[in-house]
Amino acid sequence: MSANEQYFVVAADGKEYGPADLETLRQWVREGRVVHGTHIKQAGGGVQYAGKMAELVDLFPPRDPHASAPGQAPPLQSLPSSVTLPSEFRVWEFIGRGWDVVKPHWLIFAGMFFILMAIEGVPYLGPLASFIIGGALMVGVWRAILGAIGGRMPDIGMMFQGFDRFGDAFLAQLIRGILIFLGFLCLIVPVIILGIMLHGFDRFGDASLAHLIMGILIFLGVLCLSVPGIILSIMWMFTYPIIAETNLGFWEAMRESARLTEEYRWRLFLLLLASIPVLCLGLLVFCLGVLVAIPVIYAALGLSYRFLQAKKGAPAPGPA
Numbered sequence: 193m194s195a196n197e198q199y200f201v202v203a204a205d206g207k208e209y210g211p212a213d214l215e216t217l218r219q220w221v222r223e224g225r226v227v228h229g230t231h232i233k234q235a236g237g238g239v240q241y242a243g244k245m246a247e248l249v250d251l252f253p254p255r256d257p258h259a260s261a262p263g264q265a266p267p268l269q270s271l272p273s274s275v276t277l278p279s280e281f282r283v284w285e286f287i288g289r290g291w292d293v294v295k296p297h298w299l300i301f302a303g304m305f306f307i308l309m310a311i312e313g314v315p316y317l318g319p320l321a322s323f324i325i326g327g328a329l330m331v332g333v334w335r336a337i338l339g340a341i342g343g344r345m346p347d348i349g350m351m352f353q354g355f356d357r358f359g360d361a362f363l364a365q366l367i368r369g370i371l372i373f374l375g376f377l378c379l380i381v382p383v384i385i386l387g388i389m390l391h392g393f394d395r396f397g398d399a400s401l402a403h404l405i406m407g408i409l410i411f412l413g414v415l416c417l418s419v420p421g422i423i424l425s426i427m428w429m430f431t432y433p434i435i436a437e438t439n440l441g442f443w444e445a446m447r448e449s450a451r452l453t454e455e456y457r458w459r460l461f462l463l464l465l466a467s468i469p470v471l472c473l474g475l476l477v478f479c480l481g482v483l484v485a486i487p488v489i490y491a492a493l494g495l496s497y498r499f500l501q502a503k504k505g506a507p508a509p510g511p512a
Contacts, residue, residue, distance in 0.1 A: 327361030
């Protein structure tokens with residue numbers, strides 16, 4: 193095929209960027225501006241995934257990690273990032289570099305999350321509005337965050353650009369919410385039965401000791417109750433960023449998130465735990481610091497998302 197062929201990058205919102213010749217397109221892949229699931233349109237031709245193009249396939253790592261040489265990790269993929277990704281999953285390093293991402297744009301990100309909180313805070317209508325449009329808004333927020341990680345200037349209007357994926361974002365929010373709720377719910381009955389069984393302990397000996405034991409055991413039951421929901425939450429935590437930068441449907445995005453987080457869920461859980469003191473620090477700064485702390489946490493999650501993409505390959509494309 194001629195090197196003079198012209199190509200266009202098709203964004204998730206359908207906008208086309210280009211034209212670019214083959215060498216420029218290959219350079220964009222090396223820089224991480226084009227990933228495996230990016231849609232590429234050839235001038236006068238159809239649209240296909242970058243990772244499936246014969247002209248680019250040599251620039252992407254194998255989708256199957258077993259394709260690497262024995263005893264070696266699969267090659268890392270260059271992905272868009274204005275900060276250097278750590279070579280290993282280090283919780284506090286992600287948070288520190290998340291601050292580096294947010295710091296130049298903290299006012300913009302604070303404005304985004306203030307708008308989200310303001311919508312949810314409207315009496316009666318707020319929770320309903322958040323339920324309906326919250327997914328689309330989060331897709332827009334994630335585009336801004338991933339753009340900032342890639343070195344691009346965000347603006348508040350970007351949070352409203354996720355409505356091109358409204359259907360998938362809404363379904364992702366709905367289905368994830370239902371399944372995670374069921375995960376939390378699955379052990380409620382045993383905990384209730386345990387509470388009923390232990391309620392009769394006050395008929396034996398020291399009532400205070402009985403209530404203490406009952407409280408401890410019920411607490412442990414509730415703790416176990418939380419585990420399935422937490423696992424599912426972490427498994428699907430990258431659904432929105434995947435929807436934001438690919439054309440995958442909501443279910444494919446959830447599956448892709450599960451693939452990316454596999455073998456890293458415990459470390460992602462530690463990253464979420466480390467976010468708690470960051471939020472507390474934000475509360476100490478007249479509570480307004482939360483509007484900066486939350487973007488830092490999201491940027492840290494975005495960097496961990498890029499890290500996992502580099503380790504495991506960019507989001508797998510949906511059906512062609």
